[in-house]
Amino acid sequence: MVDKKLTGAGLRGQVAGETALCTVGKSGSGLTYYGYDIKELADKVSFEEVAYLLSRGELPNATQLAEFKARLKQQRGLPQALKDVLERIPADAHPMDVMRTGCSFLGNIEPEQDFSEADAKIERMLAAFPSILLYWYRFSHDGKRIETATDDDSIGAHFLHLLHDKAPSKLHTDVMNTSLILYAEHEFNASTFTARVCASTLSDIFSCVTGAIGSLRGPLHGGANEAAMELIENMQNADDAEQQLMGMLERKEKIMGFGHAIYREFDPRNDIIKEWSEKLSQEFGDSRLYDVSVRCEEVMWREKKLFPNADFFHASAYHYMGIPTKLFTPIFVMSRVSGWTAHVKEQRANNRIIRPSADYTGPAPRPVPALADR
């Protein structure tokens, strides 16, 4: 990858700590989890194996995986107190706010009393987050109190099952699996750094994840997959996409789903999700969204040397699976909770409170004037 000097604002280019979890923009295709290349992981394993890897440092063997999945399945149910809270959140709330509240409330009724409980709480969040999201969504939008304890083999299938009231196809299950793997971990991104700052104060794991959800919500981070969908859904065809984009670039507007703080030439997750988006477009029988996305990619590279990040082709892929746009970023939460919590454990294992300094730009020292003189 080409080196660009990364200086100044946003702590860009500054090392803020150590991690054994992940490399971004370094070896192989540019993204590794505990030394495993993202392409190989996306090809060969399940999201549950990746979640286990991130939490324990090694991939599970067959017995460990079966036990891990069984524990996750058992924990999909929600306590009545949490369902009561979710039923009070209005239909027009942003689902990321629902996730933030759901996570925070879970931390009230099932708190992490001691750091030795971290693994149990991580499994509970992995199992319960799709249930929290869909219980609220189905109650507020369809007036239905759904049963969240399904028998689906994977977190991705569980999510789609609750959303559509039926077990998903193999294709959709596979896409969800890959998507959750791609979103699982990404070094010191903004939301993970939020989680680590919180962990460094020796706070509980639910507080760390609640804060991280808040950071992920913004359109410059996880919220970009929804913003990308809003962009492409209004493009009628590839030529229209080109025309609209050229206008936006001329007006110096930001194009959501493009660019990256670390990668300079490509995001290795893009090719993978792009391929699934194409397959889904064929199954869907209407390739408009895929076609306009491809043209956007071409135009952005030609005009600005900017490339699609992980979020851009996720928009069309999720849409083809019938997922409402406002649920896109919460899927990111369902996945990234594995990375956040792995970082919380890593921070706790070698902790010093994260407390950087600031360059002062305010007024020189001065006396406080009396109220009557101001």
Ligand SMILES: CC(=O)SCCNC(=O)CCNC(=O)[C@H](O)C(C)(C)COP(=O)(O)OP(=O)(O)OC[C@H]1O[C@@H](n2cnc3c(N)ncnc32)[C@H](O)[C@@H]1OP(=O)(O)O
């Ligand atoms: C999973 C994820 O979270 S991936 C990121 C998701 N976010 C998005 O897709 C939002 C759109 N993208 C962006 O806002 C940015 O590219 C970010 C936030 C991801 C990275 O920001 P930075 O590290 O500041 O970007 P970088 O230093 O590469 O920017 C270089 C130049 O390209 C411009 N640029 C970067 N991305 C875009 C974009 N998507 N559209 C238009 N211009 C852009 C910047 O404005 C900057 O121009 P300038 O030097 O004249 O100010």
Ligand SMILES: O=C([O-])CC(=O)C(=O)O
């Ligand atoms: O690393 C980043 O800054 C953003 C990102 O791609 C991610 O968190 O997946």
